[in-house]
Amino acid sequence: xxxxxxxxxxxxxxxxxxxxxxxxxxxxxxxxxxxxxxxxxxxxxxxxxxxxxxxxxxxxxxxxxxxxxxxxxxxxxxxxxxxxxxxxxxxxxxxxxxxxxxxxxxxxxxxxxxxxxxxxxxxxxxxxxxxxxxxxxxxxxxxxxxxxxxxxxxxxxxxxxxxxxxxxxxxxxxxxxxxxxxxxxxxxxxxxxxxxxxxxxxxxxxxxxxxxxxxxxxxxxxxxxxxxxxxxxxxxxxxxxxxxxxxxxxxxxxxxxxxxxxxxxxxxxxxxxxxxxxxxxxxxxxxxxxxxxxxxxxxxxxxxxxxxxxxxxxxxxxxxxxxxxxxxxxxxxxxxxxxxxx
Amino acid sequence: xxxxxxxxxxxxxxxxxxxxxxxxxxxxxxxxxxxxxxxxxxxxxxxxxxxxxxxxxxxxxxxxxxxxxxxxxxxxxxxxxxxxxxxxxxxxxxxxxxxxxxxxxxxxxxxxxxxxxxxxxxxxxxxxxxxxxxxxxxxxxxxxxxxxxxxxxxxxxxxxxxxxxxxxxxxxxxxxxxxxxxxxxxxxxxxxxxxxxxxxxxxxxxxxxxxxxxxxxxxxxxxxxxxxxxxxxxxxxxxxxxxxxxxxxxxxxxxxxxxxxxxxxxxxxxxxxxxxxxxxxxxxxxxxxxxxxxxxxxxxxxxxxxxxxxxxxxxxxxxxxxxxxxxxxxxxxxxxxxxxxx
DNA sequence: CTGAAAGCGCTTACAG
DNA sequence: CTGAAAGCGCTTACAG
Numbered sequence: 104x105x106x107x108x109x110x111x112x113x114x115x116x117x118x119x120x121x122x123x124x125x126x127x128x129x130x131x132x133x134x135x136x137x138x139x140x141x142x143x144x145x146x147x148x149x150x151x152x153x154x155x156x157x158x159x160x161x162x163x164x165x166x167x168x169x170x171x172x173x174x175x176x177x178x179x180x181x182x183x184x185x186x187x188x189x190x191x192x193x194x195x196x197x198x199x200x201x202x203x204x205x206x207x208x209x210x211x212x213x214x215x216x217x218x219x220x221x222x223x224x225x226x227x228x229x230x231x232x233x234x235x236x237x238x239x240x241x242x243x244x245x246x247x248x249x250x251x252x253x254x255x256x257x258x259x260x261x262x263x264x265x266x267x268x269x270x271x272x273x274x275x276x277x278x279x280x281x282x283x284x285x286x287x288x289x290x291x292x293x294x295x296x297x298x299x300x301x302x303x304x305x306x307x308x309x310x311x312x313x314x315x316x317x318x319x320x321x322x323x324x325x326x327x328x329x330x331x332x333x334x335x336x337x338x339x340x341x342x343x344x345x346x347x348x349x350x351x352x353x354x355x356x357x358x359x360x361x362x363x364x365x366x367x368x369x370x371x372x373x374x375x376x377x378x379x380x381x382x383x384x385x386x387x388x389x390x391x392x393x394x395x396x397x398x399x400x401x402x403x404x405x406x407x408x409x410x411x412x413x414x415x416x417x418x419x420x421x422x423x424x425x426x427x428x429x430x431x432x433x434x435x436x437x438x439x440x441x442x443x444x445x
Numbered sequence: 446x447x448x449x450x451x452x453x454x455x456x457x458x459x460x461x462x463x464x465x466x467x468x469x470x471x472x473x474x475x476x477x478x479x480x481x482x483x484x485x486x487x488x489x490x491x492x493x494x495x496x497x498x499x500x501x502x503x504x505x506x507x508x509x510x511x512x513x514x515x516x517x518x519x520x521x522x523x524x525x526x527x528x529x530x531x532x533x534x535x536x537x538x539x540x541x542x543x544x545x546x547x548x549x550x551x552x553x554x555x556x557x558x559x560x561x562x563x564x565x566x567x568x569x570x571x572x573x574x575x576x577x578x579x580x581x582x583x584x585x586x587x588x589x590x591x592x593x594x595x596x597x598x599x600x601x602x603x604x605x606x607x608x609x610x611x612x613x614x615x616x617x618x619x620x621x622x623x624x625x626x627x628x629x630x631x632x633x634x635x636x637x638x639x640x641x642x643x644x645x646x647x648x649x650x651x652x653x654x655x656x657x658x659x660x661x662x663x664x665x666x667x668x669x670x671x672x673x674x675x676x677x678x679x680x681x682x683x684x685x686x687x688x689x690x691x692x693x694x695x696x697x698x699x700x701x702x703x704x705x706x707x708x709x710x711x712x713x714x715x716x717x718x719x720x721x722x723x724x725x726x727x728x729x730x731x732x733x734x735x736x737x738x739x740x741x742x743x744x745x746x747x748x749x750x751x752x753x754x755x756x757x758x759x760x761x762x763x764x765x766x767x768x769x770x771x772x773x774x775x776x777x778x779x780x781x782x783x784x785x786x787x
Numbered sequence: 788c789t790g791a792a793a794g795c796g797c798t799t800a801c802a803g
Numbered sequence: 804c805t806g807a808a809a810g811c812g813c814t815t816a817c818a819g
Contacts, residue, residue: 105562107796118806123798131804150555150563154499155796158811162798173525183515183525190546202544204532213492220447221492329730358730365732385727388671388700390707449812460790465814473788497812500795504814 106147114143126151127162153199157223164225165199166411167218168404171231171238172206182230185252188404189228196412207236215241226411228252228404233295248414250407254297255425262410262423264403266430268298271396272305272350274432275378278394279348280313282438284376287315287348288339290356292327299324302352302380318343325356332359340367347375354379354386357393357437377437391436403428448489457485468493469504495541499565506567507541508753509560510746513573513580514548524572527594530746531570538754549578557583568753570594570746575637590756592749596639597767604752604765606745608772610640613738614647614692616774617720620736621690622655624780626718629657629690630681632698634669641666644694644722660685667698674701682709689717696721696728699735699779719779733778745770 112119117136124132125140143149156163168189173182186202193200201222215238218224226248232239234254242249243258255263279287289306292299303322310317323339325332332351340346340363349364351357357379361371369375371391379386379395386393406428413419454461459478466474467482485491498505510531515524528544535542543564557580560566568590574581576596584591585600597605621629631648634641645664652659665681667674674693682688682705691706693699699721703713711717713733721728724739748770755761 109796119797120799120807121805124805127798133804136805148556148559150559152500152565152796153563154496154565155811156798157496158494158500158813159796159798160811173529186544187515187546200544202528202542204529214490217490217492221495223494223496355726362730383726384697385730388704388727389730390732451812461813462791462815463789466789469814475788478789494812497795498814500797501812501814502795 106149108149108151110147111140111144111149114147115139157199163197163199164412164415165201165223166193166408167201167203167222167224167227169203169205169227169229169238171210171229171233171236173204173231182400184400185228185230185404185407188401188406189408190404191401192405192408192412198408198412205238207233210237214238216245216247219245219247226250226415228407228411229254234297235295248411250410250414252403252407260414262414262419262426264407264410264426264428265298266396266398266403267427268301269305269308271430271432272302272352272380273309274305275380275394275396275438276306276309276350277312278432278434279350279376279378279438280309280315282372282376284348285315286343286345287317287321287350288336288343288346289322290325290332290336290349290351290360291322292352292356293324296327299352306350325359327353327355329355329359329362332356333362336360336363337366340364340369349375349377351377351379354381354383354393354395357395358385358389361389361393371437372439382433386435391439394435394438395433397431397433399428399430448491450491450493452489453482453486453491456489457481499541505541506754506757507543507565508535508750509543509545509564509566509569511545511547511569511571511580513552513571513575513578515546515573524742526742527570527572527746527749530743530748531750532746533743534747534750534754538750540750540754547580549575552579556580558587558589561587561589568592568757570749570753571596576639577637590753592752592756594745594749602756604756604761604768606749606752606768606770607640608738608740608745609769610643611647611650613772613774614644614694614722615651616647617722617736617738617780618648618651618692619654620774620776621692621718621720621780622651622657624718626690627657628685628687629659629663629692630678630685630688631664632667632674632678632691632693632702633664634694634698635666638669641694648692667701669695669697671697671701671704674698675704678702678705679708682706682711691717691719693719693721696723696725696735696737699737700727700731703731703735713779714781724775728777733781736777736780737775739773739775741770741772 108119108122112122122140125137168186170182190200228250230252232254239256243256248260251263253265291303323335325335349360351360357377360377364371364375371377377393379393382395382397386395450461450464454464464482467479510528512524532542570592572594574596581598584603585598590602593605595607633645665677667677691702693702699719702719706713706717713719719735721735721737724737728735728737
């Protein structure tokens with residue numbers, strides 16, 4: 104039933120060594136035998152067994168996508184985009200691909216090194232880590248090439264990739280402030296996410312540039328949760344009914360903010376502008392559509408896999424540290440306010 | 446660096462056979478040596494190598510999630526839910542898990558059997574197949590246990606799982622019709638998806654039960670695409686301004702429908718009720734929130750993996766054929782119309 | 788209850 | 804340019 108390398112060798116009249124060489128694209132194979140082998144393999148429907156290859160080979164590389172604490176919340180197709188980006192790169196470059204959903208709990212049961220050994224992982228693309236996760240130190244100190252998405256950590260074999268979060272949030276905030284808004288508030292995620300600090304930095308820069316003074320409670324933390332964003336903004340609106348712009352570190356929170364604004368009788372964008380982050384599908388079709396930052400996560404995944412590849416081949420310039428991917432600020436109706444007189 | 450079974454054996458003063466037996470939960474091991482082995486393994490941080498295990502073992506089972514033509518459209522966290530459901534089952538039951546995103550194109554490059562051989566796949570959970578995909582015949586005729594999500598095909602080793610699509614769409618439609626709506630229209634997906642036919646059947650049943658006659662153009666096909674749904678409904682509204690209910694085979698299309706209704710000046714639910722399918726995040730926070738069917742895809746994934754497991758152990762009652770998973774009809778404002786006089 | 792040994796399906800120095 | 808052979812890290816009959 105199952106066709107092995109030996110069957111192909113037999114059918115082609117060569118040894119398994121030769122078949123293996125053909126399939127691994129060795130150069131010094133005569134065209135004639137290469138043809139014979141390929142024909143035999145094709146006729147028999149042969150495909151090399153991955154487990155056997157990874158076990159015996161040093162050259163078959165497998166890269167893992169490690170997704171930490173993914174919440175499948177019906178909302179977010181974003182992790183899937185990253186996965187597909189990595190998968191595509193692997194597919195195009197003859198590398199193996201494995202997906203490993205993990206969690207802070209699982210990280211305590213098995214070290215990062217153990218996981219890599221167990222699954223023959225040669226390199227990894229890691230997303231969703233919190234700044235106090237056990238894997239972080241292990242990754243930084245380890246030998247395994249790792250590309251971290253959205254989290255910069257030290258480490259000789261570690262490169263991080265993300266968009267320029269500071270610039271992106273700054274641009275979004277600037278746009279709103281140019282419309283004459285004077286009382287912006289930010290709804291941020293959590294201190295456990297590095298991007299939160301960066302986006303807040305961008306927000307604060309734009310506010311300062313505009314010559315505005317942010318009150319002490321000008322940044323709310325809603326842990327990237329919809330309902331919490333609603334609640335936090337509702338409380339803030341009681342203290343500061345003058346709020347006329349809400350900058351959110353995620354689209355989910357922007358949607359939560361929208362609920363609060365609606366409840367407060369604020370019309371978007373007339374009374375208050377609103378901007379999110381991530382460009383999840385819901386923002387495009389909400390009423391009004393919400394302006395946001397598109398990060399092109401599929402591209403980030405693809406690029407990240409390419410970086411792992413380069414890291415594996417030691418072909419990456421030293422001290423690369425961080426790679427910036429491009430983003431787009433997508434303007435929709437929620438920031439469509441005309442410049443105001445003042 | 447890397448710790449192998451031999452290292453553990455040496456440290457524990459036994460042979461690799463014994464260590465292997467301990468890790469595979471053999472019964473006839475003395476408590477004493479078991480303790481020794483476990484202690485040594487723990488101290489060294491040993492984890493069995495998966496490639497070696499799958500290569501040499503008949504008992505380590507690996508189940509694949511095969512996702513066909515996934516469009517990472519920033520919209521749909523639903524595939525991710527299925528993946529996580531399968532992953533969780535595998536994790537809890539000591540089975541290996543692999544993800545294989547495929548496409549109609551890739552299906553032509555490699556047969557289903559080849560894929561299973563190549564990756565040592567013992568069983569698979571398959572989602573997103575079209576009714577004319579190459580894999581379908583191969584799966585039906587094959588030896589590999591497969592659980593198909595949302596698509597029923599024959600085959601001795603095949604079981605399908607889905608919610609009762611007919612009943613679900615029927616229930617959704619009934620609800621709307623009970624509100625007195627007289628001119629319903631359905632926006633369906635594509636004939637290439639089996640669920641489309643079933644949902645249409647449910648819709649038609651409810652319409653007939655209500656004593657209504659559906660016009661020939663009472664069902665539109667929008668291929669599960671947002672923009673196409675908008676366009677199709679816009680055209681339909683020109684012909685039939687009397688439309689007062691739109692039943693959609695997916696939430697994405699419901700969101701597209703909403704755009705058309707808004708453009709036509711129809712207020713939801715006052716002038717026209719609307720219902721979707723899938724319960725993607727966007728429906729909950731749209732304005733108004735859209736009623737829909739929650740399929741619990743994580744549970745379907747988990748159950749599907751369990752069925753694969755049973756299939757592998759030949760412990761499934763013969764002629765199971767199809768397993769129904771439960772669903773919930775979630776009523777939101779878009780079907781919140783009060784009963785009308787007539 | 789445990790060891791010795793063959794074998795899973797490949798890859799890759801080493802010869803020639 | 805191609806073969807013969809060792810080895811990757813495990814599992815599992817077969818003995819004892």
